Amino acid sequence: MINQDVDVAIIGGGPAGLAVAVSAREHGVESVVVIDRNSWLGGILPQCIHDGFGVEETGKSMTGPEYAEKYIKMAEKQGIQVMKETMVLRFDRRREIIAVNKKGIHRIRAKAIVLAMGCREKTRWNVMIPGTRPSGIYTAGVAQAFINLYNIMPGKNVVILGSGDVGLIIARRLKFEGANVLAVVEILPYASGLPRNVVQCLDDYDIPLFLNHTIISIEGKERLEQITIAQVDKNMVPIPGTEKQIKCDTLLLSLGLIPENELSKGVGIEIDNITGGPVVDQYLETTLDGVFACGNCLQVYDTVDMLSIDAKRAGKNAAKHIPIQKQENTGQKKDRKSSIRIVPGEGVRYVVPQLVNECGTIHLTLRVEKPREASTLHVIAGGMELLKKRLPWVNPANMIRVDVNISAEAMTSTESLEVTIR
């Protein structure tokens, strides 16, 4: 067993982990370690070769690899310790991490842990598409890695299920590499990806987008031969008579992303059923003392820019936590009696953070249930309106970010704070 004591240990070396590391150092933390299971830093970014990264954060548009290199250089400059090809197996309530790599088993005792494990793609089995099990069915991100990192084409005649951003971007990428993209099939009445990707990846290349449609059957013996799509009704049930066969050799699934929280669940951190990420307070601290969460394992972000901005807050908060930990290391959560819950109300799918335990200005991130124009966001605490904000248009694909001031009066007069969009 190789033992090590650190101030802040970060699990995951993608964009969130790197932003936390840099921010923690900037806020005076002496020893920071980033642990990642891959042989490279930057997570998914090296395969996201398209541009548009960094605009909101830096005003400059970068490609994924460029954005990653920017943060990797900052981390190097800050003297941050990196453990690549290292798998975290578990950690406990006293923040003792057990990890393994070629050198052996490591025990890393940390004063603060920041969770930055990212997310993974939903598969065919998350949506249970009936049919045979031929080859030629991949998640969109896997196909993206094949094409952009390993120079392997997944197929020639391609159908994409789901209109998330990865699916839209891979549609254009396939077109660039000479494949036929026959259809993008989306069960919802609107595209799930960002509007700019619908324009830039599908409309530009006349790739048909079938809204209110889903795949009802997959056929093929060795290799995928054909899929059947059908229109769905309001309850997302396929409408008989609307079936359409499409001959194809490849099916890519862009069905959404699931925060990766096996480690969080293993140590008993409370998970939000909607976000799939840990329940956190305004400091992005989980229900376990000294354990913070950020990035796509907290909630799936639209853009890396906002993810990095929030991750830096987690780094700053973890830094603030260090002096507290020098005095006590009980593994017990601090007094949560004064916590109030933030609950999603009408029109709101989720709100992060889910808890507030101090008055002051807090930063909320939330998503709406469905697209709509001209609506109003309300934050209400026990009948008291804390915030009212007009929004010209809202879309589930675009995360809403607002600051709300929570008065001491609001903190004591209620047990929950409701956020609605009407």
Place this chain on the structure above:
Amino acid sequence: MTKEKEVTCIVCPIGCKILVKTDGTQFKILEGNKCKKGIEYARNEALDPRRMLTTSVLIEDGEWPLVSVKSSQPIPKEKVFTVLKEIKKTIAKAPIKSGQMVISNVADTNIDIIATKTVKKL
């Protein structure tokens, strides 16, 4: 003939819907842009649509088989596939540093193709 056109801005991931008025040579923003970059984008989209091109170039002796690349400037939309064809013919040699020019004046566009990733030699 003057007509109103809705342009979805793609400069950043926000995707502002910008309403413009254009007759093919004259151009006016009606509403919707959240930043100045949106004005420039909407004008180009209405009068001379261009796209940033990102793809990859084959690489010899590298730690990866490909290096990701981008165009130094947005490429006229109708030239995208001509440029891609030339990029596909190119094989670069490792090592390559991010920011390094891989192809100059690609397909006579006066636009260069630039590496966006550092690839070490094997």
